[in-house]
Amino acid sequence: MNLTEAKTFNPAMAVMSFSPPDSTACRDRPLAALERLAILGRYDTGEPVYRCNDSIEHWYRLVSGAARLAAVSGDGRRRIVDFEFPGDFFGFGDFCSRQFCVEAMVAGTLVARYPRSSAERLADADPQTARNIRKAAFQSIARMQRRMVMLGQTSALEKVSAFLLEMSDRSQHCASSAVFLPMSRYDIADYLAMAVETVSRTLTELRIRQTIAFRGVRHVCICNRNALKTLTSGLTDRL
Amino acid sequence: MNLTEAKTFNPAMAVMSFSPPDSTACRDRPLAALERLAILGRYDTGEPVYRCNDSIEHWYRLVSGAARLAAVSGDGRRRIVDFEFPGDFFGFGDFCSRQFCVEAMVAGTLVARYPRSSAERLADADPQTARNIRKAAFQSIARMQRRMVMLGQTSALEKVSAFLLEMSDRSQHCASSAVFLPMSRYDIADYLAMAVETVSRTLTELRIRQTIAFRGVRHVCICNRNALKTLTSGLTDRL
DNA sequence: CGGGGATTTGATAAAGGTCAAACTGAGTGG
């Protein structure tokens, strides 16, 4: 984080996406107590939000931009465990120290972080805060379960189709069929556990079928959403 | 659940494994308030604890035995999203209705269930309960993150090795190298996103290498744990 | 002692990983 931090926190910006569209209960509380603890940080592309083996100081919520949660093995291979988009809380999964690292994928990514001990104390005192944290954790679980189903897909077409649908759902541009992919093809490959070349080939295949179209390498337009859904074998229909 | 339910709840049995060995803070509280809400159920092999599309009535904790969390697609394929072992909480990931089903894998599996609304109210009133639920949710996240790394493994040997190590870690027989696999080869295949035949072949390969040995189809003995760890490429070393 | 699902083994073919090379596009310096 090489830029100045906004110690004077702007509540409006951070609360903006506190209740994701997929959440069932949409509370109208203007400013959750938890947000008073938030410290906003700004990150450049590739810059780490936290590193592997770091101590557990904070919980996080991505405000704007995008980030990847990844593990790196001794032999250089990388596993991307999750992508974080606006509204996503992360950093819940570790107990002793960070098992993974989190890196921004787009310039100027904004991340709110909540000092863990203060947040825990606040949760003890304020049931609403405790409920918010629970909800954030449950949403994180739901996200990973959907992802598990996606990774379970066996063929490349199925995986990439499921991935595109996921990105479309989690994208901000809900109304449009245009989806911005903030990550590289390598990131997608490590996310789906496939070779980069296969990712590229599969995207080309979908383009030839006119299921998708490109307006730039990272701007994909979903022309035939039903075709994508069919390719995912109905497993993710109701997810 | 075709057997009688223990409405008169036995605290000792349920608290038994409340704090898994991997949890950092091992609280000595003899009976968490949450446990007073628990209703114990007993399930036969294959019997559902809950079904897909069920409403969200409870949270659950597996007390003894084992269960699988699975999704079934229209074309009959099945994805196993998680295995549940003693001490594991589950049922956190859904908001509107159950997206997956949970089925017991061994006869006489015991599951404690906590009425969700009562548990939420209790959490609001008792910070310690709220903390326990948070911890359970965070452990669930940690479990899935480890699994994500495992699913990310590309080769069959890597996946099966990682699986065996996971089962060993989560098994009750911590002292011994003997691991009981409560699930069928089909379950393993659906868990690792591979064909049954490949699972079987890979286990045979590991047996021939004398990395593992069998005392019955579902009783595996890990002869050379380091060999298994090496096969997982160090990705799961510190997980 | 069968019966039938679970497991293992075998043969084959398709899918995807790997290596290699060409292409693209954004940023850099002449």
Place this chain on the structure above:
DNA sequence: CCACTCAGTTTGACCTTTATCAAATCCCCG
């Protein structure tokens, strides 16, 4: 302003791995 650079992306050829189909074997349970 344009050539240059280099990482990211795409395409091609080849070959390993694993899914698939088929059949034999095991073993749990009545």
